[in-house]
Amino acid sequence: MRHIAIIRDGLSDYCVLKYFVSAIFEQHYSVKLTEDNFFDLEQVNISNAVAKYVSNSDKDKNYSLYSANADTLKAQIKTILFTALKKFEREKNISFCNKDILIIYADAEKILKYKHNYFNEWAYILNGILSLSVEEFYDWMVKQGYNYEYLPLILPLILFPSSEILVASCMYDFTRENFRELRAKPDLKLKVYETDKIPVAIETEKIYKVLSTFITPEAINDVYREIPEARKFIQILSYC
Numbered sequence: 001m002r003h004i005a006i007i008r009d010g011l012s013d014y015c016v017l018k019y020f021v022s023a024i025f026e027q028h029y030s031v032k033l034t035e036d037n038f039f040d041l042e043q044v045n046i047s048n049a050v051a052k053y054v055s056n057s058d059k060d061k062n063y064s065l066y067s068a069n070a071d072t073l074k075a076q077i078k079t080i081l082f083t084a085l086k087k088f089e090r091e092k093n094i095s096f097c098n099k100d101i102l103i104i105y106a107d108a109e110k111i112l113k114y115k116h117n118y119f120n121e122w123a124y125i126l127n128g129i130l131s132l133s134v135e136e137f138y139d140w141m142v143k144q145g146y147n148y149e150y151l152p153l154i155l156p157l158i159l160f161p162s163s164e165i166l167v168a169s170c171m172y173d174f175t176r177e178n179f180r181e182l183r184a185k186p187d188l189k190l191k192v193y194e195t196d197k198i199p200v201a202i203e204t205e206k207i208y209k210v211l212s213t214f215i216t217p218e219a220i221n222d223v224y225r226e227i228p229e230a231r232k233f234i235q236i237l238s239y240c
Contacts, residue, residue: 003100005039016163019215027217049076077133100152107162130156169226170214
């Protein structure tokens with residue numbers, strides 16, 4: 001069985017990513033993933049590390065793969081990835097293999113305003129640092145004696161400003177109302193879930209109703225068109 005482990009910020013992010021990955025698999029492989037396919041790496045996240053990098057880089061106006069801020073973030077990400085592997089092995093009592101997927105996700109907590117702004121240095125650098133961290137992590141694991149058959153496909157993903165933007169991109173009024181200009185909280189959450197209190201959205205099952213309505217196999221093209229930071233993620237998952 002293929003395992004899909006998820007490093008995330010909050011529980012709502014885990015829910016969004018589950019529906020998103022499931023929709024891609026159903027669209028491209030006619031496979032319906034179940035709860036057994038997913039593993040929630042709760043309490044393992046990169047949100048604080050990313051937030052600190054963003055704050056320091058904005059202050060210094062230094063957005064670089066090789067700045068001191070970036071080096072600190074990369075080191076933290078690599079440690080978190082190793083922790084995630086060990087947590088998976090310990091709690092599932094099995095090891096990852098190259099058929100498994102490890103998603104490393106964080107909210108950017110920054111507003112793009114317009115989707116083409118993703119390609120500006122201040123925005124694009126976040127996914128660039130995550131990608132480089134993954135490659136450096138693989139290199140470190142090779143030096144520890146691992147070969148590729150015992151390592152998962154690690155997919156980094158950062159959304160601007162939060163995972164709700166992915167859901168919003170599937171809604172009919174996304175472009176008309178320019179959801180890209182909305183703050184993650186409360187504005188974007190209110191638009192998507194009609195509440196900015198995620199525990200309430202989960203308790204009332206509103207979040208599941210919204211996700212099942214909008215994050216569908218047919219909506220993947222909408223996400224691809226509107227969310228450039230998710231395109232590489234979609235391309236890879238639709239191929240593997």
